Amino acid sequence: xxxxxxxxxxxxxxxxxxxxxxxxxxxxxxxxxxxxxxxxxxxxxxxxxxxxxxxxxxxxxxxxxxxxxxxxxxxxxxxxxxxxxxxxxxxxxxxxxxxxxxxxxxxxxxxxxxxxxxxxxxxxxxxxxxxxxxxxxxxxxxxxxxxxxxxxxxxxxxxxxxxxxxxxx
Amino acid sequence: xxxxxxxxxxxxxxxxxxxxxxxxxxxxxxxxxxxxxxxxxxxxxxxxxxxxxxxxxxxxxxxxxxxxxxxxxxxxxxxxxxxxxxxxxxxxxxxxxxxxxxxxxxxxxxxxxxxxxxxxxxxxxxxxxxxxxxxxxxxxxxxxxxxxx
Numbered sequence: 001x002x003x004x005x006x007x008x009x010x011x012x013x014x015x016x017x018x019x020x021x022x023x024x025x026x027x028x029x030x031x032x033x034x035x036x037x038x039x040x041x042x043x044x045x046x047x048x049x050x051x052x053x054x055x056x057x058x059x060x061x062x063x064x065x066x067x068x069x070x071x072x073x074x075x076x077x078x079x080x081x082x083x084x085x086x087x088x089x090x091x092x093x094x095x096x097x098x099x100x101x102x103x104x105x106x107x108x109x110x111x112x113x114x115x116x117x118x119x120x121x122x123x124x125x126x127x128x129x130x131x132x133x134x135x136x137x138x139x140x141x142x143x144x145x146x147x148x149x150x151x152x153x154x155x156x157x158x159x160x161x162x163x164x165x166x167x168x169x
Numbered sequence: 170x171x172x173x174x175x176x177x178x179x180x181x182x183x184x185x186x187x188x189x190x191x192x193x194x195x196x197x198x199x200x201x202x203x204x205x206x207x208x209x210x211x212x213x214x215x216x217x218x219x220x221x222x223x224x225x226x227x228x229x230x231x232x233x234x235x236x237x238x239x240x241x242x243x244x245x246x247x248x249x250x251x252x253x254x255x256x257x258x259x260x261x262x263x264x265x266x267x268x269x270x271x272x273x274x275x276x277x278x279x280x281x282x283x284x285x286x287x288x289x290x291x292x293x294x295x296x297x298x299x300x301x302x303x304x305x306x307x308x309x310x311x312x313x314x315x316x317x318x
Contacts, residue, residue: 003232006232007230007232010230014226014230015224015225015226017226018224018225018226019221019222019224022224023221032226032228035226035228035230036228036230036231039230039231039232040231040232043232099213099216102213102216102217103213103216103217103220106213106214106217107217110217122221125192125214125218126218126221126222127222128189128192128193130189145185146184146185146186147185148185149185150183150184150185153182153183153185153214154183156214157183157210157211157214160210160213160214161210164209164210
């Protein structure tokens with residue numbers, strides 16, 4: 001396989017890989033490095049890539065595994081708590097600023113979830129994958145995926161409501 | 170869309186049982202329409218997910234940094250070997266040229282050869298004269314070891 005062919009295959013997936021890495025590693029630099037590494041790993045296995053029916057799922061699995069390894073190495077421990085930037089491309093109105101604030105909160109809430117729930121939430125709610133694909137990426141069965149997702153969604157919402165009530169009551 | 174339908178879908182959504190199509194209905198509703206206050210938390214979650222999907226990987230994917238390094242090393246190695254062979258050949262050729270006979274007159278050549286051989290034997294004799302003291306060894310040896318015939 002030629003380099004250009006490979007890059008064409010990777011191109012539609014690389015943003016998703018990056019977002020997955022960002023969800024797990026939090027820091028943008030670490031996520032960029034992880035994406036680059038994952039792409040390199042795919043390139044080194046390009047001979048086998050034809051045998052994988054779903055390259056996208058395979059690419060996501062490689063990214064996931066690489067990020068989890070990084071977390072295990074504890075290299076990113078000092079970068080865990082979020083400093084994501086939510087860029088707004090319009091002039092910030094009062095309501096917009098409030099939303100940005102909420103978004104930052106949500107980012108922090110998601111960051112406190114267990115890794116597995118974080119990933120399932122990312123794959124379903126952000127990337128909108130089918131359960132079948134998520135099961136393939138996560139190397140888990142669909143029922144377990146649904147349970148993890150349900151827990152993640154409920155946990156996020158409960159935390160959000162708790163935070164809101166704290167301000168009011 | 171009626172609120173009752175939304176709430177029914179939200180229940181499925183919470184349980185992780187909604188299909189992608191149903192979740193799309195919800196997303197469209199929460200991102201575009203006025204949402205009653207008790208569903209505000211859902212609205213924020215859908216906005217969050219939509220925003221998170223905007224993040225882009227800006228770098229150009231690099232694919233083979235290690236391979237280039239190997240290529241350059243091999244080029245350097247080939248150059249070194251090539252130059253080495255070239256210079257080696259060159260110097261041996263020079264040596265051969267110096268060795269070629271320059272005397273064409275046979276008489277003169279004989280003369281010169283004789284001179285050279287004489288010189289060599291002269292030096293040999295000079296060197297041999299230094300070895301005279303070895304006889305002393307033999308004398309002493311004969312005094313100690315008696316050879317019976």
